[in-house]
Amino acid sequence: MRRLTANGVRIDDTFAEAFDMRATALTITADSIGWARQAVITMTGFATSVIGCGCEAAIDRELNPNETPDGRPGVRVLLFAVSTAELQKQLQNRVGQCVLTSPGSACYAGLETEEKLKLGDALRFFADGWQISKRFGDKHYWRLPVMDGEFVCEATTGLTKTAVGGGNLLIMGANSRTTLAAAEAAAKAIHAVRDAIMPFPGGIARSGSKVGSKYKGAKASTNEFYCPTLRGAVATALDPDISSVLEIVIDGLTPDAVGAAMRAGLKAIVRLGPKRGAVRVGAGNYGGKLGRHHFQLKEMLP
Amino acid sequence: MKPLVLTAREPSEQRLDLSPLVPHRLAGKTVAQIAAIELQTTRQRITVGDVFGLRMGDVNLLHIVNACDRFDGVGEAMSAGEIHVDGDVGQKAGRLMSGGLLVIHGDAGPWAGSGMTGGCVEISGSAGDRLGGSFVGETAGMRGGVIVVRGDAGERAGDHMRRGTILIEGAAGAYAGSRMIAGTLLVRGRAGPYPGYLMQRGTIVLGQACDLMSPTFVDCGVHDLVAMRLMAAFIREYSTKSAVLMGRPLRRMAGDMAVLGKGEIFSAIG
Numbered sequence: 001m002r003r004l005t006a007n008g009v010r011i012d013d014t015f016a017e018a019f020d021m022r023a024t025a026l027t028i029t030a031d032s033i034g035w036a037r038q039a040v041i042t043m044t045g046f047a048t049s050v051i052g053c054g055c056e057a058a059i060d061r062e063l064n065p066n067e068t069p070d071g072r073p074g075v076r077v078l079l080f081a082v083s084t085a086e087l088q089k090q091l092q093n094r095v096g097q098c099v100l101t102s103p104g105s106a107c108y109a110g111l112e113t114e115e116k117l118k119l120g121d122a123l124r125f126f127a128d129g130w131q132i133s134k135r136f137g138d139k140h141y142w143r144l145p146v147m148d149g150e151f152v153c154e155a156t157t158g159l160t161k162t163a164v165g166g167g168n169l170l171i172m173g174a175n176s177r178t179t180l181a182a183a184e185a186a187a188k189a190i191h192a193v194r195d196a197i198m199p200f201p202g203g204i205a206r207s208g209s210k211v212g213s214k215y216k217g218a219k220a221s222t223n224e225f226y227c228p229t230l231r232g233a234v235a236t237a238l239d240p241d242i243s244s245v246l247e248i249v250i251d252g253l254t255p256d257a258v259g260a261a262m263r264a265g266l267k268a269i270v271r272l273g274p275k276r277g278a279v280r281v282g283a284g285n286y287g288g289k290l291g292r293h294h295f296q297l298k299e300m301l302p
Numbered sequence: 303m304k305p306l307v308l309t310a311r312e313p314s315e316q317r318l319d320l321s322p323l324v325p326h327r328l329a330g331k332t333v334a335q336i337a338a339i340e341l342q343t344t345r346q347r348i349t350v351g352d353v354f355g356l357r358m359g360d361v362n363l364l365h366i367v368n369a370c371d372r373f374d375g376v377g378e379a380m381s382a383g384e385i386h387v388d389g390d391v392g393q394k395a396g397r398l399m400s401g402g403l404l405v406i407h408g409d410a411g412p413w414a415g416s417g418m419t420g421g422c423v424e425i426s427g428s429a430g431d432r433l434g435g436s437f438v439g440e441t442a443g444m445r446g447g448v449i450v451v452r453g454d455a456g457e458r459a460g461d462h463m464r465r466g467t468i469l470i471e472g473a474a475g476a477y478a479g480s481r482m483i484a485g486t487l488l489v490r491g492r493a494g495p496y497p498g499y500l501m502q503r504g505t506i507v508l509g510q511a512c513d514l515m516s517p518t519f520v521d522c523g524v525h526d527l528v529a530m531r532l533m534a535a536f537i538r539e540y541s542t543k544s545a546v547l548m549g550r551p552l553r554r555m556a557g558d559m560a561v562l563g564k565g566e567i568f569s570a571i572g
Contacts, residue, residue, distance in 0.1 A: 069532060070528050070531040070535070071531055071535065072528075072531070132503070132505075132529075132564070133484070135465060136467070136532060136535075136536035139532075143527075143529050149526075149527060149528075152528045152532065
């Protein structure tokens with residue numbers, strides 16, 4: 001594979017292959033940013049990969065009181081799934097179990113589109129007949145009496161069918177410490193990009209997977225070509241100077257958001273250089289036959 | 303946009319029906335055709351040209367100048383555009399309106415905004431009885447949109463309303479929000495006896511404690527609700543003074559328990 005070099009970091013001449021996904025966004029508020037964050041952290045727990053979690057979800061950004069419908073601090077969260085039905089199910093379960101239950105929370109649409117997913121329209125039944133519908137202008141809210149007062153929830157939220165999932169960067173370093181430093185720098189930079197999330201813990205995945213397994217019933221298994229401890233035993237993708245690999249997976253509401261996120265991440269890795277960070281950056285793909293979005297690393301270089 | 307201006311020459315002897323003078327019914331008409339529109343409510347034929355001096359302009363922006371309380375049905379069933387009225391109007395102003403803006407720089411008679419489904423009616427003076435209410439034989443009053451009254455309103459404001467928002471910056475007469483099915487009614491000044499009489503659902507906000515509440519409303523305590531913040535944010539656009547009411551904890555009374563009992567009256571405490 002032909003390679004480019006930027007600030008001493010080797011960049012593979014390859015691309016990240018990404019897929020169309022269904023996505024939605026929510027604005028979740030509370031009396032303090034701490035409790036808004038808590039509701040969202042609970043809601044987006046166990047939402048790292050559609051392989052086993054049903055959806056991929058994470059914080060997009062924190063919102064100032066003047067950016068939220070009720071003037072309280074809030075957090076914008078994005079959710080991605082492979083089908084509208086699954087997204088609806090995940091949305092309803094997660095908001096119902098994690099946001100409705102969180103002290104002082106309220107939940108609003110975070111995306112305005114023609115197509116809608118049920119939010120309060122589905123959760124209102126929790127109120128057992130005591131729910132109150134309020135319409136102000138073109139907004140429709142449900143008020144549900146709960147033990148600390150009322151849970152306010154917008155009736156619907158927007159749905160986009162042109163979201164993109166699976167943008168990624170494979171960050172390869174000389175040891176686990178420097179590799180993690182590069183991945184952290186990339187995750188921090190990507191976090192600042194709007195409309196894009198990194199669903200894995202802290203934005204970083206250490207167990208990149210391949211499709212299928214030697215065992216029946218397993219949909220995915222470890223990607224041994226990128227496992228440094230198997231370097232001598234398999235047809236490795238790693239160079240002799242690489243002892244640790246971490247991956248950042250990116251989902252975005254638009255292809256542009258994913259591209260911007262990958263660009264920001266790559267810039268941060270290159271800036272850190274090979275001594276303190278990664279010696280090489282690659283990206284995962286399936287030969288370009290499965291996903292229609294291809295993000296070429298060489299086009300993303302700073 | 304240059305407005306179409308209709309200036310009344312002298313007070314009318316008979317009540318006039320101005321309901322034909324709305325943008326969608328004037329669209330495509332010439333000055334002569336507009337001047338020939340009949341407005342009488344008695345056997346004596348009266349046309350627009352007999353009552354008003356006309357200055358042609360865009361029919362989507364109508365100015366009615368020197369209006370008087372014998373002009374009924376101003377902006378009735380309007381669906382878009384703007385009508386500005388200088389002076390008082392009679393009954394049924396903005397009745398059955400579905401969109402657009404009707405501004406009355408004066409007082410309005412009974413049934414202003416009655417049965418409206420959308421748009422906004424703003425009355426700088428006071429409104430008569432049954433503001434946004436249901437008309438004779440109708441099963442519901444206002445079904446959408448916003449009514450703002452800078453002055454006072456008569457009895458039974460919001461009678462039978464189903465949806466929408468009514469903001470009264472002054473006082474309201476007896477039975478405000480009577481028979482409400484749903485919707486929002488705010489009375490910033492003093493409300494007359496028995497607000498929310500027989501209301502099923504819906505929200506009434508009172509800026510001052512009411513002297514005579516129906517005994518079929520039950521006290522649910524004092525609360526500072528997120529829903530009030532959303533209401534305030536919406537109302538602020540129409541009435542800053544009214545939005546201020548929602549910035550503090552309010553007492554919630556549930557009722558009317560004589561009927562369904564899922565309505566609520568919020569009122570200022572202390």
